[in-house]
Amino acid sequence: MTVLKINDVAKDFTLHAQDGTRLAVFDQLSFDLDASECMALSGPSGIGKSTLMRMIYGNFHCAQGEILIRHQDDWVDIVRAHPHRILDIRRHTLGYVSQFLRVLPRVPTMEIVTEPARAQGVGDAEATQRAKDLLTRLRVPERLWSLSPMTFSGGEQQRINLARCFAARYAVMLLDEPTASLDAENRATVIEIIAEARARGSAMIGIFHDQAARDALCTREIDMSIYAERAA
Amino acid sequence: MNVSSSDTPLLKAVGVSKSFGGVLGCRNVDLDLFPGEVLGIVGESGSGKSTLLRCLSGEHEVEGGHVHYALRTGETADVHGMGPAQRRMLMRTDWAFVHQNPRDGLRMGVSAGGNVGERLMAIGDRHYGNIRNTAIDWLEKVEMSASRIDHMPETFSGGMQQRLQIARNLVTRPRLAFMDEPTGGLDVSVQARLLDLLRGLVADLGLACIIVTHDLAVARHLSHRLMVMRAGEVVEAGLTDQILDDPQHPYSQLLVSSILRA
Numbered sequence: 001m002t003v004l005k006i007n008d009v010a011k012d013f014t015l016h017a018q019d020g021t022r023l024a025v026f027d028q029l030s031f032d033l034d035a036s037e038c039m040a041l042s043g044p045s046g047i048g049k050s051t052l053m054r055m056i057y058g059n060f061h062c063a064q065g066e067i068l069i070r071h072q073d074d075w076v077d078i079v080r081a082h083p084h085r086i087l088d089i090r091r092h093t094l095g096y097v098s099q100f101l102r103v104l105p106r107v108p109t110m111e112i113v114t115e116p117a118r119a120q121g122v123g124d125a126e127a128t129q130r131a132k133d134l135l136t137r138l139r140v141p142e143r144l145w146s147l148s149p150m151t152f153s154g155g156e157q158q159r160i161n162l163a164r165c166f167a168a169r170y171a172v173m174l175l176d177e178p179t180a181s182l183d184a185e186n187r188a189t190v191i192e193i194i195a196e197a198r199a200r201g202s203a204m205i206g207i208f209h210d211q212a213a214r215d216a217l218c219t220r221e222i223d224m225s226i227y228a229e230r231a232a
Numbered sequence: 233m234n235v236s237s238s239d240t241p242l243l244k245a246v247g248v249s250k251s252f253g254g255v256l257g258c259r260n261v262d263l264d265l266f267p268g269e270v271l272g273i274v275g276e277s278g279s280g281k282s283t284l285l286r287c288l289s290g291e292h293e294v295e296g297g298h299v300h301y302a303l304r305t306g307e308t309a310d311v312h313g314m315g316p317a318q319r320r321m322l323m324r325t326d327w328a329f330v331h332q333n334p335r336d337g338l339r340m341g342v343s344a345g346g347n348v349g350e351r352l353m354a355i356g357d358r359h360y361g362n363i364r365n366t367a368i369d370w371l372e373k374v375e376m377s378a379s380r381i382d383h384m385p386e387t388f389s390g391g392m393q394q395r396l397q398i399a400r401n402l403v404t405r406p407r408l409a410f411m412d413e414p415t416g417g418l419d420v421s422v423q424a425r426l427l428d429l430l431r432g433l434v435a436d437l438g439l440a441c442i443i444v445t446h447d448l449a450v451a452r453h454l455s456h457r458l459m460v461m462r463a464g465e466v467v468e469a470g471l472t473d474q475i476l477d478d479p480q481h482p483y484s485q486l487l488v489s490s491i492l493r494a
Contacts, residue, residue: 016482017489058471060478083457083471084266104431104453105424 002070003171003203004033004056009065010231011051025051026227029065035171038194038204038217043224049207052224053174056205057096058086069094069172091119095170097178101157103150109135109160110145116168127167134163137189155181166193173197175206179213191216240302242267242408242440243288247297250287256464257283260297263459263469267407270434270441272455272472274448274487280464281444282412288442289329289410290319304407324354328401328439332413334393338385338400344371345381347400355404370399374429391422395429402433409434411443415450427453448491452476460484 010027014020025048033039041049054060056067058078067078071093076085090096095116103112110131117127135145138159144152149160158181165173178194179187191213198204198217208214214221241264250257258280265271273281286292288299290311299311304326309318323329331337338347348367349357357363368378374395385393394414401409414430415423431454434441445451451458452472459469460483468481479485 013478014480016485054477059473061474061480082264084264084269086471087269087456104428106428 001035002032003035004070004205005066005068005075006031006033006056007066007068009052009055009062009067011048011055011060011062011064012231024231026224027231029227031222033172033203033205035201035203036198037219038198038206039220039222040214040218041205041207041224042221043228047224047228049224050176053096053176053205053207056172057090057094057174059096091116093171095165095168095173097162097165097173097175099158099176099180101149101161101164103148103157105150106148108146109140109149112149113160113164113167116164120168122168130167131163134167134193135160137193138163139186139189155183155186158182159186162190162193166197169197169200170202173202173204175204175208177207177209179208179210187213239266241265242269242302243299243442244301245288245297245299248284248287248294248299249296250283250292250294256280257292258287258461258464261287261459261466263288265408265440265442267440268434268438269457270443270455272451272458273442273444273461274446274451274458275461276446276487279461281446281461283464284461285410285412285442285444289327290314301408324351325404326407328404328406328409330397330401330409330411330414332416334385334390334397337397338393340385343382343384344376344388344396347385347396348403351400351404366403367399370403371396373433374399375425389422391418391426394418394426398426398430398433402437402439405437407438407440409439409441411441413445414443415445415447423450430454448476448488460487 007030009029011025013023041052043049051060055062056078062079068075069078069089071089076089078086113131113135114127117130118124140156140159149157162178179190182190187210194204194217243265245261245263248261249259261284263271273284275281283292287294294312300308301311303309329337339350342350345364345367348370349363352363352366368381371378371381376392376395385396388396415426418426427450433439443454455472457470458472458475459466460475460481462483468475468479468484475484476488479488
């Protein structure tokens with residue numbers, strides 16, 4: 001079953017304050033993604049991999065093309081949908097593991113991790129159970145769970161970010177270097193957790209600079225430099 | 233931040249325009265606000281943010297356009313067409329208005345408990361014990377000691393006064409809050425605490441909010457959606473993170489690129 005369709009998408013940035021400089025990133029990008037697939041975006045740094053993921057998430061503006069996602073049996077175009085609808089899609093259908101945890105002051109780790117699952121309507125007990133399981137598997141010490149992660153290390157924040165996204169259930173997940181800044185043991189755990197979500201039917205699009213993770217998880221690869229050349 | 237996925241807007245504005253003796257306040261503003269949603273209005277001083285807020289809440293008459301509000305009964309009311317009695321009732325029950333300066337939103341000659349209790353009495357609560365207990369409960373919700381219940385607002389710090397103003401406004405469990413620079417004039421540690429408090433209350437009560445601020449960090453923290461205003465017009469509107477991370481309009485780009493990163 002197809003869950004995401006990218007149709008003829010292009011991206012450029014216009015920098016109005018810098019003489020209106022236009023930076024073309026990519027052009028004529030199209031693909032479909034099925035449930036349980038895991039697609040790697042490849043190509044050198046700066047080629048537009050994160051940009052594409054952020055466009056799919058609705059975080060970056062898209063001026064050309066369609067980004068269609070299957071949301072509760074409807075197809076919705078992220079590019080044209082009302083923000084209210086995009087928020088609903090983000091809550092129920094589309095998850096995004098960014099490279100950095102954006103932490104709010106004073107909010108404890110446990111609340112941050114359970115929040116997306118609770119927003120999907122999962123009860124407190126079940127959300128807490130999922131959070132505990134994931135935090136334990138990801139080796140985040142229990143004494144940290146009641147603290148704000150603001151002062152935690154980069155690796156700890158990354159694992160909290162992963163626990164937060166995988167405690168909820170999404171049909172489509174965007175993974176921006178999910179294993180970066182983790183040690184070998186935690187990398188292996190993250191690969192397991194991603195594989196479990198795939199087995200439940202989640203489709204994935206990811207950036208994996210870590211070759212082992214890519215080999216273990218990905219069923220397809222798309223070379224972004226092809227589309228970057230089309231924009232040049 | 234939880235938002236219900238209801239598809240009926242709570243507040244709907246179409247073509248709202250206002251000027252003051254030929255000086256432009258705001259022009260041709262459209263917006264939909266859904267239950268539980270937080271909308272930030274950003275822009276520099278004088279861009280028309282507060283004017284728009286006052287047009288939306290009916291405090292200002294409008295010269296063009298209209299604002300419709302979905303009542304609890306399922307009916308829709310024209311904010312500028314309703315009588316003063318109905319508007320007063322809304323302001324006491326369904327709506328909250330949090331001013332930048334707490335002195336504008338508090339009764340300075342009445343104790344903390346009285347400030348909170350007054351809104352309860354206005355909707356018909358008469359039992360002194362219940363009112364006092366609810367007031368204590370709300371003081372605690374906004375992280376004030378119950379022992380301050382009989383003290384005058386004058387004896388509180390600016391941050392405490394602001395929290396008291398929030399308690400006074402939210403005690404009747406409104407569905408919509410208008411906030412004009414709610415964290416303006418507070419020092420950063422107090423501001424962070426207030427933001428976290430507001431975020432929690434908004435999520436717990438399922439409150440919809442329109443927040444005017446010139447602080448983009450506040451907007452990012454609290455709001456789901458953003459409108460960028462300049463010279464009385466909305467130059468860009470959309471998801472908060474999209475506008476802050478990939479602004480399209482030259483003015484939004486200037487605004488975002490002007491922030492100093494700590």
